Amino acid sequence: MHPGMNIRSRQILEAVIEDYITTAEPIGSGAVRSRHGLSLSSATIRNVMAELEETGFLASPHTSAGRIPTEKAYRFYIDSLLAVGSVDRSEREEIRKRCCMTGKDVDGVFREVSQALSSVSHYMGIVAAPRFNSNLFRQIDFIRLGARRVLAILVSQSGSVQNRIIELQEDVAATELQKMANYLNSMLHGLTIAAVKSRILKEMENEKIRYDNLLANALKLSQQAFDEAGAELFIEGQTNIFDLPEFADAEKMKSIFRAMEQKSQLLVLLDSCLQAPGVNIFIGSESHLNCMTGMSLITSTYVSGRNTLGVLGVIGPTRMGYSKVIPIVDYTAKMLTKLLHND
Amino acid sequence: MHPGMNIRSRQILEAVIEDYITTAEPIGSGAVRSRHGLSLSSATIRNVMAELEETGFLASPHTSAGRIPTEKAYRFYIDSLLAVGSVDRSEREEIRKRCCMTGKDVDGVFREVSQALSSVSHYMGIVAAPRFNSNLFRQIDFIRLGARRVLAILVSQSGSVQNRIIELQEDVAATELQKMANYLNSMLHGLTIAAVKSRILKEMENEKIRYDNLLANALKLSQQAFDEAGAELFIEGQTNIFDLPEFADAEKMKSIFRAMEQKSQLLVLLDSCLQAPGVNIFIGSESHLNCMTGMSLITSTYVSGRNTLGVLGVIGPTRMGYSKVIPIVDYTAKMLTKLLHND
DNA sequence: CATTAGCACTCAGCCTTTCGGAGTGCTAAT
DNA sequence: ATTAGCACTCCGAAAGGCTGAGTGCTAATG
16 A cells, blocks of 8 residues: 555546546546546545645646646556456457467468557557577578578477578589588477577587588588577557547657667567566556657567567557556467467 | 640749759749749749649649649659659668678568668658569478477578468378478479469369378368468658658648558559569559559569569659659669579 | 635637738739 | 739738636635
8 A cells, every 4th residue: 555545545546547548638626526426526636636746646737737647656556456357258359360370471470469469459569579599499491592592491499480591602502402401400409599509609610520511511501590680579550549649749650650660679678578477567667768758568478388488568658548458468468378389 | 745835834844843842832933033043033934833833734722822733743744854863872882782682581681672762762662572473483391380280381483481370180290291392392393383373273183192191181281381471562661751741740640651551552553563664653643542642652673584573662752852763763673683683 | 624615816728810921913014 | 025013812920818627725614
């Protein structure tokens, strides 16, 4: 329980927050009274609201407007007041329907899940694909595209496929490439991609192999093939936030789109969620990203066995419908976990 | 030469168009005179401009504003007036620098080219990847992900990689999958993907094969693997158009983003360019897409040998800097052509 | 002593009015 | 044919006024 926060204050704070979430407009004392059947006069509510402003839970845009919740208020709301709802049948249905893999690209699955999140929540859906690095190696293939050009195809245990084009110094025959792939496949079987990388470096030191032209080349090739790629982030439903009144103004739209364009900052934030299993919530500045001003992020992790694979979530305004969205994110993460489980 | 269009009218029309391209504001008779050193009075210019309005080349937003060019004017400008410039050294440099394949994903190459287009033109870059269908088959691979889940990896001659997750009725061993892939690879070698599909259907009719469980299953699998995927369209630099004054208003931003989200309409338009080699220009409504109101599209095709592979281009406002952008699109298309050429 | 009615006060948002400037079309002079 | 001159139009910014929602304070009330 928060100091200086009796039952009545909590009720009023809750009322303000919930009304503000639905209307996006400052809430006045009268509105609290009429919309929540409190047997109090607006004057009393005004007194309480003034108090809540003093303690930092409410703020007023200007003297004669109603009050709006501060980040502190949302935090308190989520930690102490919020009754987390459940996911509607129809929404569950939609998420489930979209969570199917057959006939899709692996990336396509993540994109689809991201779309599901955005469509059900009406905010932006976001899915960070598993870091390729922490995945288990499954297979490598080299395909000769041209005289000096090779396509490397990497497949991980979870089924992610990456491909890289590699330019060579000299021509290599297709049969040679096949041999190289065979050699690498047997050597690297069952290692994590991270381990693969260090193994390749170690092998390259090996005197015997150094003088075997084929193997030396194979290692050089594979080294390029495993070069770190930018982790993939699927953000969908950006146009959803266009309809929110707080982003009606062109300047704010700009800044949000700019922010979503450079995904690296977001990735850092999402990565930090990998350590914290379950649902995480970042309200406004809690994310320490200035691109997230006025926005909140709800995340959850999807796993495979004991391994945390990745993070997904919803980005919306700070006044987002937490009681609805939290269970949606939770449910979707569980669905994706189930989906990725190869029995 | 256009009827009723003498030298002076052309000069004035050109002046209005070029000024409007740089300022985005209606151009008055005075502005034409002062900014273009014409030895004519503004009154004369006014007369000419009134004439140009009659013939449909200019329009005035209201009585006491200057004139803005119509689509007809842009069309005339491009067909008859425009001195197509060349690409600046520094811009060529940037495009060239970005057009490199090593270490990239195949899709990554197209995305990068799209980014190059947007960054150099300051509008939106757009690249349609080659239609998988018209590509030549190179290789198929099946990887067993789990008891009833198989990952199919398709590689085309050009190096595009597609992967599909396929759910099976029953478990299939990895060695079986290998055999299936071998069978398909030898059968389908050198066909176009379109031919592959019909070949598979035909084979499935074959009585002998019908009763060979392995082969029958292989065909069923491959059929799913070759199921049409949405063609890929890479649109980059959407935030560039935020800075254009004509899209400063929130409503217009919305509509553009909505339009870019559903890429299918654009794909149809781009597909139509596949037939017309070289640079194509669609001014405003010429694209017959209402999502392109007020926007123009400049495209060019990239090829491999005699085959047209795909289309790339730039989307900007109708008042875009054609003399700059046309050579950029042209140059980039040629770079991509060169890039994709496997010697 | 907590609660409430009453009241003066504030201020964003909207509407209206005003006004200047940029640009036009027309006419008469060159 | 060209141009100077002039009356006219109309956008858009600036300024003023009004309204209504909402506040804080005070004094009355149970």
